[in-house]
Amino acid sequence: MRRDPQRARLAAGILIGLAGAGVVALAGTLALFHAGIGARPAPSALETIVARRARHLLVPRAMRDMPNPLPRTEEALRAGREHWADHCAICHGNDGRGDTAIVNGTYPRAPDMRLAATQRLTDGELFYIIENGVRFTAMPAWGTGDPSPTSESWNLVHSSATSPSSAPARSRRWSG
Numbered sequence: 001m002r003r004d005p006q007r008a009r010l011a012a013g014i015l016i017g018l019a020g021a022g023v024v025a026l027a028g029t030l031a032l033f034h035a036g037i038g039a040r041p042a043p044s045a046l047e048t049i050v051a052r053r054a055r056h057l058l059v060p061r062a063m064r065d066m067p068n069p070l071p072r073t074e075e076a077l078r079a080g081r082e083h084w085a086d087h088c089a090i091c092h093g094n095d096g097r098g099d100t101a102i103v104n105g106t107y108p109r110a111p112d113m114r115l116a117a118t119q120r121l122t123d124g125e126l127f128y129i130i131e132n133g134v135r136f137t138a139m140p141a142w143g144t145g146d147p148s149p150t151s152e153s154w155n156l157v158h159s160s161a162t163s164p165s166s167a168p169a170r171s172r173r174w175s176g
């Protein structure tokens with residue numbers, strides 16, 4: 001019987017893929033046994049970078065590019081701040097720093113949202129995170145994901161982030 005080189009290459013590719021997945025699973029299991037299942041350690045810098053990148057790619061592009069449909073009025077900012085104090089500050093702190101008892105015990109931690117990494121997120125990305133939460137983290141989903149202008153999460157986007165559409169207030173974030 002003649003060997004089909006294409007099928008042989010496919011079989012080799014599958015074997016290499018399976019072996020690679022096995023190595024990654026083994027390394028992950030060993031790391032888990034070494035570090036334990038507890039949430040106390042902070043994730044490594046590499047893990048944080050990879051997780052943020054993956055989260056960014058998993059937010060649908062149309063959503064990422066969506067500007068905040070609510071005008072940035074004093075009223076919207078006030079509503080956002082109140083909402084923040086009621087629902088978000090318990091983890092993120094009033095100033096967005098995230099240095100709270102709850103978050104210091106979660107894996108991963110919440111970032112200091114005053115820093116560039118958060119302030120660089122677009123309106124749509126922030127909205128998506130707030131509405132849908134982030135799987136495998138303590139960040140809960142606060143809505144249905146429906147981006148209509150009536151969603152209260154757009155107020156939170158105004159009061160919690162910087163983006164091209166809200167640039168004038170860039171340095172006034174987290175005044176609380």
Ligand code: HEC
Nearest residue numbers: 087088091108109110111117118130134137138139142156
């Ligand atoms: C129970 C704790 C908890 C509460 C309550 C909470 N968050 Fe979070 N939040 C987190 C954690 C943990 C993360 C980090 C998620 C990750 O690593 O992707 C996060 C991430 C975020 C991010 C992404 C920031 C970034 O740069 O990665 C935004 C935006 C956010 N939260 C907004 C909110 C808002 C708005 C509320 C209130 C409506 C809220 N969160 C309530 C725990 C919480």
